[in-house]
Amino acid sequence: MSAADSAADPVVIAGMAVEAPGGIDSLPGYWTALAESRDLTGPFPRNRAWPIDRLLSLSQVEGWSQVSDAGGFLDGAGEFDPMFFGITPREAVAMDPQQRVAMRVAWRALENAGINPAMLDGDDGGCYMGVSYTEYGPRGAEVNEYSGYRATGSASGAVSGRISHCLGLVGPTISVDTACASSLTAVHLAASAIRAGDCEWALAGAVCVLGSPAGFFEFSKANALSADGQCRPYSDDANGTLWGEGAGVVVLERESRARRMGHRVYGRILGTQVNHNGKGAPIAVPSTAAQERLIRKTVAAAGIEPALIKMIEGHGTGTAVGDPIELAALQHIYGAAVHPTGDGPLLGSVKSNLGHAQAAAGLLGLIKVLLSGLHGHIPPTRFADNPSRKVDWDSSSVRLAEKLEYWAPRDGVRYGAVSSFGVAGTNAHAIVSMPVLEDIHV
CATH class of the missing domain: 3.40.47.10 (Thiolase/Chalcone synthase)
Incomplete structure (x- = not known):
């Protein structure tokens, strides 16, 4: 095809x-x-x-x-x-x-x-x-x-x-x-x-x-x-x-x-990509460059502008090394985009609620995004009141989701992204679009 x-x-x-x-x-x-x-x-x-x-x-x-x-x-x-x-x-x-x-x-x-x-x-x-x-x-x-x-x-x-x-x-x-x-x-x-x-x-x-x-x-x-x-x-x-x-x-x-x-359409998978950090740093250490490459390829595969992304479910493990590396990649791509409404994407991680579910972490995050699109609101990420000072938040439109916020659709569609990174160097990213549904019974 x-x-x-x-x-x-x-x-x-x-x-x-x-x-x-x-x-x-x-x-x-x-x-x-x-x-x-x-x-x-x-x-x-x-x-x-x-x-x-x-x-x-x-x-x-x-x-x-x-x-x-x-x-x-x-x-x-x-x-x-x-x-x-x-x-x-x-x-x-x-x-x-x-x-x-x-x-x-x-x-x-x-x-x-x-x-x-x-x-x-x-x-x-x-x-x-x-x-x-x-x-x-x-x-x-x-x-x-x-x-x-x-x-x-x-x-x-x-x-x-x-x-x-x-x-x-x-x-x-x-x-x-x-x-x-x-x-x-x-x-x-x-x-x-x-x-x-x-x-x-x-x-x-x-x-x-x-x-x-x-x-x-x-x-x-x-x-x-x-x-x-x-x-x-x-x-x-x-x-x-x-x-x-x-x-x-x-x-x-x-x-x-x-x-x-007659099945319901919760969301369309616009783009998914997987890559690896390559050699250099120790195998368990993430790479901003690799994550940037991955996100750019996923955005290209999705065929949309990064400015359409309003919700980002990040990997966000709460570690001093990994989080700033991931934040830098997200800010360079999604945070640098010119957003039509003037508001940049809201970032969170379900790990703040339930810990790091390892192999299942990305799916729990994906379902979070799909439910957010279904209900038309972006839920808060816990502990968002004191953002990391290891990155410059003022230079990017990405901000942490501090409260339950209404998620306005664009032409009847909401767009979200999900990230996951493995300890052996594999990175994965997905972009989904969610049509506005009248019936939210699940």
Whole structure:
């Protein structure tokens, strides 16, 4: 299909579902929490056999920093109805919870699109899921009651594979690991597959459920973990990131198919791009130059002027190194644009509400943008009252979203952007447009 044909019949988002910390398992619940600027974090789960006393005493070891009893954890991470999905209880226990959570969120995303998940056997649908390994369960090289189920139970590929197997999908089924850029990378691959004719439609999403507290140990040693249990993106008070969990899945298809089948169009995917920092700085250190290149390519692929972007959902991990690097790239492109209304884009990060959900972070941000477009308001980002002094805000029109603000459409459309960056150097960016919808029931 030519570029002109692709623009005339874009890939759209026709359904979505989410699970987030704070007991959130619905789109209305997620939107309300964002609009009310809620803190969705809480103490470490006490039902995962984590060495919590050891975690909280790490700062007593020379060279290690304080670990707070805090994070963004899913209340229902351990809940699952195996028989509903055709899985035996014994096999279900051996499955990484990320597989279980991904299956039920994918099911709800299809229902949200008006699709009966039980009627898809043999359908040419794809499934692209972002996921990272999180050390769930015993080692495979042990003899225990889970032996025989560990291969599929711990494989990252089984996160997407379980979904397609359950639904009977026969299209491309791929799990994606580009660390914290995984979910937007999955969206990019899924949209590209639909445009290329590899599948008629696709599920795209990501999941993160912490099988162990390894990330807290790693970032305590790296002195990059929030000392007080709060993630403060783009704030001058930022003192490190905070780990979280979550899952999000969207249903992608051509707009002509969505209209033909009576599906709602939440948004059009105007452009997605993925790149890498290249060599130079240490692998975990972001690059302003790489992020600028990525954003410019995405804007070009979207075929719009950057001045149309009113909402930016940034990566915003709350680290002293990463945030200023990202801010510089956003300011150079979106902040330098001449905005017709005189108001520049509002920037935020859902990590201020629920922590850093790693592989799922970008999808939680994308769904935030889609819900904002649906409701016509941009929610506040927490801790926006003291912006980082490591960048010059006066030289750019980008500003932090400090309160719930009305989002005026342009010719009946709202435009937003989402960024994600992975610890291994992969960067992903997406631009979506959202038509004004009269019916906001989700």
